[in-house]
Amino acid sequence: MKGLFENKKLLADLCVILALLLLAGGLALALRLGREAGGQAVVRVDGRVTERHSLAENGVYPLNGGSNILVIENGEAWLSEADCPDHLCVKMGKIRYNGQTITCLPNRLTVTVEGGESNGVDFVVGG
Amino acid sequence: MKAKRVTVMAMCIALALILSYVESQIPSPGIPGVKLGLANLVVVFALYRLGWKEAAGISLLRVFLVSLLFGHAASLAYSASGAALSLVGMILLKKWDRLSCVAVSVIGGVLHNAGQILMAWALMGANVVWYLPVLLLSGTVAGVAIGVVSAILVKRIKL
Structure with missing residues (x-):
């Protein structure tokens, strides 16, 4: 060396x-x-909010005309299926804390955990 | 001499394309942007052995060709912003001449990730702050690996 x-x-x-x-x-x-546990999963396509789902209710939601499937269970959200070739968003796993985001670049779709009531402030970094 | 330069640049671009292909076959750990950056070997080598204009040409042509060959429509914006930021950073650091090509490559790797993150933020308003630590870490580790190999190449290969 x-x-x-x-x-x-x-x-x-x-x-x-x-x-x-x-x-x-x-x-x-x-x-x-x-970090703090968030209240809802906010779905954005091309940066615009298309859907909001509470993390408190379990459910399965097809997103963006079925290109991705969002699953919410026990306060966690994840994408179980995607029609893109790399499936990176599926591999990104489960999110539950404010500010955590799952991103699907090919479909220009993101799922972000945000606070229950608050709009505006997405995330606060604590000291 | 001119013909030699053109030939060497063409070989560098070809090599960068092959390295990008090899890298695309390595399974991703599931976090976008976490990768080795094998093609950066060629760019760092070109920066030190050919010059900054040649390195810039190789890097930007590589990004364009790779997204045509292996990428999807959205990948060009991300790769291009990462590559451009990384290039500018590495060119300036080399001119500054206080760091060896290992640290230059490390910062190049980190800036490549930073460029992609900024583009994701700009295009999708994605909350990217969560990715910063892991991308910083992976960019640094990959940059050290690529930088050490680049240092060997720069030392051994005289054009």
């Missing part, structure tokens, strides 16, 4: 890498402390 880094720059490199890792850790911690 010697000579791989130009030596005078090695320290600067390590500082940059360490700083980025610390930033990632700090952000993760802030988000974890600030």
Whole structure:
């Protein structure tokens, strides 16, 4: 490995890498402390809200003309089916906290957990 | 010399396309944007061995061709914004000349993710703050891997 880094720059490199890792850790911690269970799953297509479903009621909802299937159970929401080739949105798993989002890029569709009554403020990062 | 430069650039683009294809065969862990960025190897190499204009040309042509060949309609905007932000960052850092190509590649990887996140936010109003930590982490780790290999390539391959 010697000579791989130009030596005078090695320290600067390590500082940059360490700083980025610390930033990632700090952000993760802030988000974890600030999270709270949300009240509803808000569905957006092309950035416009098309549907809202309470997380308190279990249900299965076809979205966007059936391109994706939204399932809500025990306060969690996830997409069980999608007609896109990569199925990334299905693999993204279950969401339950305010601000968490499932994204389906091919169908330009997002599902976001938001607070029960509040409109406007989507998410607050706690200290 | 000009013919050689054109040939080398064409080979770099071809290599970047193959690397993008290889990467598309690696199963995704389920979070958009978490990937190795193999094609960035070629871009970092080109930046150090050919020059910033060549690196920019290779990167942007690669993005365009990849979205034609393997992508869907929506992928071009995301890849292009990621690639452009990453390129600008890496070119400026190289000019600054305080970091080696490992850290340049790391920041390039992180900026690539940042560009995609910004585009997702702009296009869909998606709440992207949740992805930041995991994308920062994955961008950094992938950037270190790509950067170390790039450093070896830059050192060994003289054009």
